[in-house]
Amino acid sequence: MKKFAGLFLLLIVLTLSIARAQDASDQQSPSTQTTSLEERAASDVFIADASYVFESEIHNHGSFGDQDAGELNVEYSHRFHISGPIYFRAGLNYNRFEFGKTFAPLPDHLQSFSAVVALEYLVGNDVGAFLQFRPGFYTEDHIGISSFDVPITLGRVFVLQPEKLFLFVGVNTAFLRGQYPVLPLAGLVWRPNKQWTVDAVVPEPRVTYSPNENIGFWVGGQLAGSSFRTDRDPNILPRKLSNAQVDYSEYRAGLGVNWNPSDHWTMTVAGGYAFQRRFNFERAGEEWKADGAPYVRVAMKAEF
Template identity: 35%
Template sequence: MVKFFRLLYLVSLATTPAFAGMLEAPVENGDGDPLAIEFDFQGAYVGEGDVERGSRAINNFEEWNFLGRLLILPRTKIGILRLGAEYEIYDFDISEGAQVPDKLQSAAVIVGLDTKFSDSFLIRLEAKPGFYFADDLEGEDFNVPFIIGGTYLYSSTLQFVFGVGVDLEGQYPILPGGGVRWKFAPQWVLNATLPTPRLEYEFNRNLTIYAGAELRSKSFRVDDDFVGDASEPGNLNNAILSYTEVRTGAGLVWKLGDACKLSVEGGYLPYRQFDYHRADIRYKSEGGAPYGSISLHAAF
């Protein structure tokens, strides 16, 4: 089981929500809205859980996770530009002095392009230059992860997504990702696209029920004065930390009109890892934890 989650961890490093979103971003040459705006808010709570490293352990800590994203999508001759900003925070109920920080944050701008080689072959380029930090934002926290991906529209019921994710601060700087989306029955869709593979059932035109998983992974730089455990021979001050978690659960997506969707989800978090890969220090989950999340997507 540990090897299985390790494989999911490696795959998740290369995947972002931008991969899955490519299925919803066709580029057309016809008359369309010259400017669109998208807004996303996500919030999640993870109940008490534990992580350990050998005889060391951090027990009974909770997690709050929030993300806000704003995108402006002007239509141009070469495609649809993706311009915006994103902020995310993981807030852990962890006491000071541990080798794991109590906060991990990112504040980035989004610069990207959706274009196409043909009516069946869509391309997405997207970079997120910004600051990936713990508590204190400093210049050395700057990083530019990006993805290069494509979608092949084989038919109206079958699409393939593929690409690579690049993060020069990650343990594996370049990794492949992708998946497949298959509508195999009138109301059923197998959306096996990382980082959110799931099985969907369209209950009616306004309500979709699903079950699946979400793989999350991102690299951060901890603070200059992050001491951790002073008895360690390695110094974790200013170290790169990759945080990964796997969520498994079920939920529903409710359309609140043509421009807005509300999602509610609950389930179990079976795996998480705090990995200082350059220092060879990592904390892995000991058991799992329940979670609940809510998200809002609006497009105008």
Template identity: 25%
Template sequence: MLTGSAMAQRVQIPATAPSTFAAPSQAPSAWGTQAGAYPAQGAVGAVGAVPPPAFDAYAPGVATPYGAPVGSPYTYTPPAGAAAPYSAAPYSAAPYSGAPAYTPYTPAPSAPGYGGWGNETAPYGWEKGTYGFESSPGTTVRFQQFLRQVRGEHTLLMGDGSSDAFELNRMELTSTLTFPVAGNIEAPLLVTPGFAFNWLDGPRSAEANVPGTVYDAYLDTAWYPRINTALGAELGFRTGVWSDFSNLDSDSLRLMGRGLGVLTVSPQMDFLLGVVYLDRIRVKMLPAGGVRWRPTPEWDLYLVFPNPKIRKRLQSVGGADWWWYLAAEYGGGSWTVERTAPAPRNDRFDYNDIRFVLGFEWESASQLRGHAEVGYVFDRELVFDSNSPERFEPDETIMFRLGLGF
């Protein structure tokens, strides 16, 4: 209201009509950050109208490939019989652990990720999934979540004290930091320092004895770039010291890596092919590859050797989202040690096994997450660099694993 000494004049500013595609809160996307503000859009269904920005087509809560949340006023309906670009949602260029990821999977992923944080063949750095945390409410939140993560996990491989038993208790602590590459927070460089205690019980045989405790101290890096809408990669590198710290030599320093190419044929399906380098005594390298398929927002099938995982969303309970999963792992590790029998010597040994796992995982709105697993462990072996003995085969056993991260 403008007021003068002798008269008053009312000035009315006309209201600006909202855009048909007013910008909703941005959903997380595996395909890249939607940069800048949303442009004004044409009328819904009008021929020649610009389609709304694409969102992650397999993220929970997405109704159509156009990315409109269920029940949202922003739902976009293309005109009947319209040709491209209306026939398919465009997705722009935009991790394997991480997986991230729960590596989807964690990991995910896993990555998660997939196969647990302590598994050397799992996606590096991810808990829930290869391409990120689907349940995160947005890109900014996901970046903040990845900026600093602290995780702890305990794994128990049971032993019965017999001459053919080998028990392992493993406690691992890690923290993940992210560093955007060229300003892209959708595919950051993940840097994860970690430390693990491994308490061993057995073998009872004097020829196959190992120390009671060995350690892992490592630095892990992972990167999951997208070259374009069809091509990407899962890259990881890990180095550190694996030893009982009584015998430290050049073999204590291990170099491990992971490299897979990713061919994306649709927002729901990827094909992966590559290798995992383990730097163990007997198993230096493993082929890696398979398919990842997300037929619905509730299902995530990561059928990729050597750490496949099938994951199904359950429901929300007490403010937390729950999933169940079936997974397989190639587990184990390699350490330099000082052995005391039958004579003192410096040596190196590998522990290798195969694991089938049933697990449950959950994530709260505050990003507190955890998992619980039970597994069957078989094809177990200890391999010694000195060939004394050449190989020891422990009994099959049961595995229990618990993890918590925030």
């Protein structure tokens, strides 16, 4: 966990350094941008997101000690223009969860290495519909056929009121997910004016107030986690947790601020309370839950 804490601090420093450098560059550069809408849409996108949940008791018919948790998510993708509003997006993603040591027979980390492959229909610079595949390995450490998965998400946005009210519907499926292999998705996005946005869509529903174009204050929730395959362990008890499928999830609520130092960068700093963390070995019939604890989060997104 100390190693993860170092990565977390490094991301904070990197975020602030890039923001300062970008701000200085924008001040020195003449404002002669002639980028077309098509060039903006066919963009490179880089996302880095790190969070830390403080210690809380983890239990399963009794206490197994206190555990903290951290997450690091890094993704790069590029959009290729096909025709009209149709784009192909391809990239790579790395997601890692680190867990503190306890007496529970739980992994000390879970991670995924996946590709990002998507077909997107863009309306302006917004995604109106998409079909996304994330083939890769969702594992503890071992890479093999049992840890391979292809989560698929299909989504569509319907305009209920131009520039104000939108309906999102979709479906997500993952073969490694034990409890709900197929999940329906639905939500509303409401923009009553330029200052307020109500985004009632998982995994990050929130209400945002933006006094200007460069900053936004928000309150909302977050559902974090994924499904993985643990490694084979001949010494683990119960034995059914060896090479087992596990759904890991976190339910969070908090406050945050988004800062846009330029059109290309978004920095996010947030904090709040993780109401529950859960290791659900659905197919093995075992479950561990961690009590609530505070969390902090920092993220950045660059789009060119």
